[in-house]
Amino acid sequence: MTFNPHGKHLIAGEWVAGEAFFSSAPASGAAHQVSLGAEAHVDGAARAAEEAFWSYGYSSRESRAQFLEAIAEAIEARGADITAIGARETGLPPARLEGERGRTTGQLRLFAAHIRKGEYLDRRHDPALPDRQPLPRPDLRLMQRPVGPVAVFGASNFPLAFSVAGGDTASALAAGCPVVVKGHEAHPGTGEIVAEAIAEAARACAIHPGVFSFIQGGSREVGAALVTHPLIRAVGFTGSLGAGRALFDLCMRRPEPIPFFGELGAVNPMFLLPEAVAARGAQIGAGWAGSLTMGVGQFCTNPGIAVVLSAQARTIIEGARAALAPVGAQVMLTEGIAASYRAGAARIADAKGVREVLTSMCSAREGAPNLFVVQGDDWLGNHLLREEVFGPLGLLVTAASVEQMVEIARSFEGQLTATLHMDDADAPLAARLLPILERKAGRVLANGFPTGVEVCDAMVHGGPYPASTNFGATSVGTMAIRRFLRPVCYQNLPENLLPEDLC
Structure with a gap:
């Protein structure tokens, strides 16, 4: 199979284009025209994600795990084409891209295994004490629930592992959050073929198509529109300090501020x-x-x-x-x-x-x-x-x-x-x-060197500002799922109303 990019956006299962375009700038080979993201694309993707959340956000852990594994398989099926377009666009050697593809599919499968275990739910139960004096205690149960639609920004330096199906997307989907990705304009074709793989997996798993949308980059306006859209509930970002801080400020100035999980780089002494x-x-x-x-x-x-x-x-x-x-x-x-x-x-x-x-x-x-x-x-x-x-x-x-x-x-x-x-x-x-x-x-x-970040349970890829905007989070490793969850306490609810994972 030979992949020829069409340069469109994936909005709720459909490939669409706008009126404006930009030209890709590959390290080698011919450039191609790419549809410029616009506010209308953001709005359509966010609305589709919110609609999808009412089913996907309440789906079983097993069904989400199977979806993550299906994405990994669809990416692997496109392996040669991903390497070819990635090398042309970024100048990265094929061996590096193949290794990064393995890391990408590996972390998708890691999150599938992680949510099957269920430990991330942090389930707690304080049984009722009706005879306690001076006041009785109600029955209290707690678990983690997904926050809602998440925006993810593809990174320039990792076209696969920190991009369209990278760690932010994998952890958000594992948590039960639909994802809207803004692709990086440095590798639009690579982003497109990975988005195609995710869409195929959603269809194969009979998941609402709004669970994932991909908007091509090319302008700062589309990024600003994405983080300020009222239906977006959290943001994952990997990039420069200047761009990350600007987006963070936009998130804080919203009528309803949302968490911005930005990984902004460091000198790593x-x-x-x-x-x-x-x-x-x-x-x-x-x-x-x-x-x-x-x-x-x-x-x-x-x-x-x-x-x-x-x-x-x-x-x-x-x-x-x-x-x-x-x-x-x-x-x-x-x-x-x-x-x-x-x-x-x-x-x-x-x-x-x-x-x-x-x-x-x-x-x-x-x-x-x-x-x-x-x-x-x-x-x-x-x-x-x-x-x-x-x-x-x-x-x-x-x-x-x-x-x-x-x-x-x-x-x-x-x-x-x-x-x-x-x-x-x-x-x-x-x-x-x-x-x-x-x-x-x-x-x-x-006695080591920090380049090379292991994807595992104990990894922390984050740090105090300006390394990241939230020192309590990580963008690599299974703890990354916590960014897209929030605790909910259920008091005296009958068992037939409790989430399945609490019963």
Whole structure:
């Protein structure tokens, strides 16, 4: 089968187009025309989602699990075509896309298994105590219920795992919430073929077609219309701090504010402790380089900052520079992302006290490694050095002392991850840093690199602002389902009125 994108929107089971169009911008191959999303598409999708909620939101866990598994199967059936269109649009290598497709179908099946277990419902029962004095206690039962239609924004850097059928969509559908996806304009054809798979699964499972709609991107207005539509009850977003904060503000200004679960990126600092550096500093530097350049640095968990004692900086610099030097320029996801990367590298290079270790030149849509070093005093005096540069750029911060390393740790804002590279003898310093880092980040690692986020029960992919807009949530792992649920208490209801899962 060869997939040829038609560039339309999927609204409640029907493919429709509007009056305006934009042109795709693939990394290779021919561009195609894509229908521009409009407020009318948003309204139609939201209304269909609300209608679907009255059946889907009250469907059995088993039926929703079967739907998630059917989506996974439909995506796998389109595997070769998804890889082909994804590679053309994004420039990502086929092996990366195939791995991401496996992660996407894997997390759909993970949520199917998760809701079958039923533990996420957090069911509680306080039986009636009619004879209690001075007042009797009523019969009280609690369980989690879906919030209603959810808006999901596809991410630029993960066209599959954080996009149309990604973790936000999977967890919302698992919870019982219909989903309206705004696709990312960087990969409209990839979004379209995955939306086709979800629609096929809905038909095969006899689910209301309003359970899923897909609106092509291309304008900020459609995103604003989606988060402000009165029938949308929550939003899942992965993207830049600026765009995420703008959408968050819109959600808060609604007549009825709704939760906005935004994952906004981070610099993901690593602290290289003295004994570990003394034992294997060059190895740590080389590992850092590999993590920095993975996927041209286009991961939200990219470890952009490393902190080391000044006396040990040379070992890390030499190890990282040797590993980075052979890495050539690679195609980035969009020309806009590549331009932002170059601007970010220039901003770092021009900052006071920053010294270039390795810099590179590349063309309009390419990114190549950059490595810089700065002393702790200059780092602490310049807040701009703490801002994310989305791409393969590393900044080594050299601390004059252990005390300054602790001060640097305190200076970070919220992060997705923080890492300690340590040996046993580093334990006292690690014990000082850990309470700071766990307040700063959603995931704390030892002796590893944060790129690569395991999809499982214990994962947290989120963190204090500005890493995300809700520090109590995760966008990866089974706990992600909690974002789209709310507790309901049932007092003295007869059993024939209680939800089936409570009886």
